[in-house]
Amino acid sequence: MLSRTADHIYWMSRYLERAENTVRLLEVCYQTTLMTNDEDHTDYSWRSVLTTLEALEHYEAEHGAVDAGHVIEFIVNSKNYTSSIVSCVRLARENARAIRGTVTSEVWETINFTWLEMNRLLKTPLLAADPTRFFEWIKTRSLQTLGAQEGTMLRNETYNFMRLGTYLERADNTARMLEIRFYLENAADDKRKLVTQLYHWTAVLRSLSGLEIYRQVFRETVDPKRVIELIVLHPDMPHSLAHSSRELERHLQKVRNADSDETLRLAGRLDADLRYTTIDEIFKAGLHDWLTRYLEKMDAIGKGISDDFLWQQVQ
Secondary structure (H helix, E strand, O other): OOHHHHHHHHHHHHHHHHHHHHHHHHHHHHHHHOOOOOHHHHHHHHHHHHHHOOOHHHHHHHHOOOOHHHHHHHHHHOOOOOOOHHHHHHHHHHHHHHOOOOOOHHHHHHHHHHHHHHHHHOOOOHHHHOHHHHHHHHHHHHHHHHHHHHHHOOOOHHHHHHHHHHHHHHHHHHHHHHHHHHHHHHHOOHHHHHHHHHHHHHHHHHHOOOHHHHHHHHOOOOOHHHHHHHHHHOOOOOOOHHHHHHHHHHHHHHHOOOOOHHHHHHHHHHHHHHHHOOHHHHHHHOHHHHHHHHHHHHHHHHHHHHHHHOHHHHO
C-alpha cells in the first residue's frame, strides 16, 4: 500500500475515534459534576478535562474563566482547536474523501452523513439545552461507522490500518480518562468520596459502555478497584487497555514490513505486560505512574507507526 494512502486511512480512523472518546470524557465530567454543588470541585473537574485534552491554553485565549457551558461548546464546536469534535469529524471526512476509492460506499456515506447532520444539529439549541443527547448522538454515529467498516470492508491492508488508528487512539484516550477521574476522586475529601464514589465510577463505566459488562463480570456493587481492573486488564472489554493493546499488536503483525520490527517489539511487549500483570501490582506501583508509563509507551508505538508506514516518512 502507498504510504500516502495508509496515512489517510490511519488518520481517518484516529480522528473518528478521537471524536467519540472526547465525547465520552465530556460525558463523564458532565454527569459527575451534576452530583455536587461544590463550585471549586466543578471548576477543577472541567479544568482537568481541558488539561487532559491539551486545550486549556486555547480555551483560556477564547473564553478566559472556566465555565461548564463554555467548555462543552469549546470542545465540541471550536474551529480553532484542532481536536474539537467538529474539527475531528471534518478531518476524518477529508481523509476519507482523499481515499474515496479505497473505502466502501457505506463507510464513506456514514462519515459524510455524520458531518452534514452534525453541522445541522449544532445550529439548533440541542447542545446547550441537553448536552447528553448530543453526546449520545455522536457515540451512536461512531458505532454506525465502525459497523460499516466491520460489515463491508475487505480484511486487507486498508482494514488493518483502520484498526491501527482506532485502537491506538482508543488506548490513549481511555488511559487519559482513567487517570483524570482517579486523580479527581483522590483529590476529594473522605466524606465526599463516600457520598459520590458509587455514582462517580458508575458514570465512568457508562461513558465507556462498560456498566453492563461490569455487572456480568463481577456481579457486585460498583467498586473502584474492580472498575479499574476491568478498564485496564480485561482482554474482552472493548474499551479496556488490554483489549486495545492486544488488537494493536495483532494488526501490526498483519502489516509488518522491513522497518517495523522495533515498533512491533514495543507493541508485543506492552501486550505481554498487560496479559500477565495484576491489578495489585499496578496499585503497588501507583496507578498514576503506571498510566503515565503506559501513555509514554503508546506514544512511542504511535511514532513508530508513523515512521515505519506513513506518508510523512517518505516526503
